[in-house]
Every structure is written in C-alpha cells, then in structure tokens.
Amino acid sequence: NAGVTQTPKFQVLKTGQSMTLQCAQDMNHNSMYWYRQDPGMGLRLIYYSASEGTTDKGEVPNGYNVSRLNKREFSLRLESAAPSQTSVYFCATRRTGNTEAFFGQGTRLTVV
C-alpha cells in the first residue's frame, strides 16, 4: 500500500506556465486536501474535497483550481504560475469526520 502519492516530487516552472499536481490515495478515504507550506506560515489550506464530487475553498484558494476526479484522485492546477506560488505542496487525506490526516511526501515547486 502506497498510502498517499504525490507527483511530481520536484518541479520548476517559468512565470505564466501552467501545471497540474497529482495526488492519489489507496486508503479508501473520503476527504482529500491540498495545503501549501511556506516558511513562517505553516500549512495553509488551499482547497479540500469532503467527498467525491464536492470541492470547497480553503484559506488561500486564489490562483488555483482543483478536480476530484474520483474517490482516489484529487488534482491541483496552477493555470498561470506566479513566483508567489513557489512553495511545498502537500496532499492529505482523511477517512471522514474528525479523524487523523495522512500526508503525501510533498511537491517542491519553484516558479522563476
């Protein structure tokens, strides 16, 4: 069992380019999340999906879109990357309700 798998692990983009970060889980969890981590800012919630077919904005959704493709997969898209989106991105999943979150290994994104 891989748990939560994020691809790619590293990416460098030029300003204005687009890309999609992929997240897949084999834990049969209902809820999935995208966070970004910046020094001094902790983990900030970008978007989440409480269940298949639903998505909701988090604390910092501007500049991002998401797709809950199916129960297993939750992707994060940057349509026009900006240097301010340089960050480490984490995907997380939870079974449901007030349960623990399981994180992927992270994607380190640099926008130049």
Added chain:
Amino acid sequence: GQQVMQIPQYQHVQEGEDFTTYCNSSTTLSNIQWYKQRPGGHPVFLIQLVKSGEVKKQKRLTFQFGEAKKNSSLHITATQTTDVGTYFCAGPIQGAQKLVFGQGTRLTINP
C-alpha cells in the same frame, strides 16, 4: 487571517530542557489534533483531543485541551535530539472537514 494561531514560531533548547508550544483558536473547536514534521519530511499525526480539559500523555509528551476548547498545548519533558522538528496543531473550522493548521513551532535542540 489565520484562524488557528500557534506560538512560539521557533524554539531552541539544550538537550534535556523542557519545551512547550501553544495553540489558540478564535472559535470553539470540536477537537484539536497535533502533528510532527521532521526536517525534510511530511506532517505525521500524533494525537487528537476531544473533551474539554482533556489531558493525554505519550511518553515524554503531554497534550492538553483547554476548558473552553479554544486552546491547547503540547509539552515535552526532557527533550532529546529525536524531538527535533516542527509541531503543528490543527482544528476543524466551519465544519468537520475543513482542517486548518496553525503556523507551527520549529524546535531545534543543542546536544
């Protein structure tokens, strides 16, 4: 702004000293969770507190949930080098599924 606040942002201690990080929410939380992230790693769940005034222990780690369920703390007794990392609190904001994290406290230890 950030709905779950955590202090301090950084803490450096000598090995063997105690360490405490504090978490405060602007709203009452149904529960609070604590995570640890080792340098270069991803956050890993430590514990969840649910009841008002709850205290839980894991070896040298003591977790408390405030009576009003708006604050929490993590205390480590006699730190060891294996405790190095960033400690995060997290709580559900505006619904059970919206899990929001604090800024984290980065602990470094002088051996």
